[in-house]
Structure formats: C-alpha cells, structure tokens
Amino acid sequence: MSKERYLRITLVKSPIGYSKRQKATLYSLGLRKLNRTVEHKDTPMIRGMVAAVAHLVRVEEVER
8 A cells, every 4th residue: 555645835934925826826725824834635736836836835745
C-alpha cells in the first residue's frame, strides 16, 4: 500500500496590497490568517493554486 502525498501550506506573508484574485486563491485554500497551516492532497489543481500565490506561502511535501 502506497502512502498518499500531501502538501502542507503555510501563509507567511500578508495578502494586503495584492489583487483580489490572489486573496480569493488563498481563501479557497483555507488560508485566512497569517502563520496558519493547512494540508491538501497533492493534486494538479492545488499545485496550480499554490503556484499563483507562491510568494505568499511556504510549502512542504508530506506523506501519510
């Protein structure tokens, strides 16, 4: 049985001053406050969202 891969995403920079689209991307990832962390399955959709706000988040790959 193989382990599933997850992404641990942490908001490390405030989205104040950035576009509404980037703020909406963070909100849809579940990142509403600074230094909060969420975990999502490693899918192409999540990877694309993370790439759009890469300058605001820190990403770690984890296996469960």
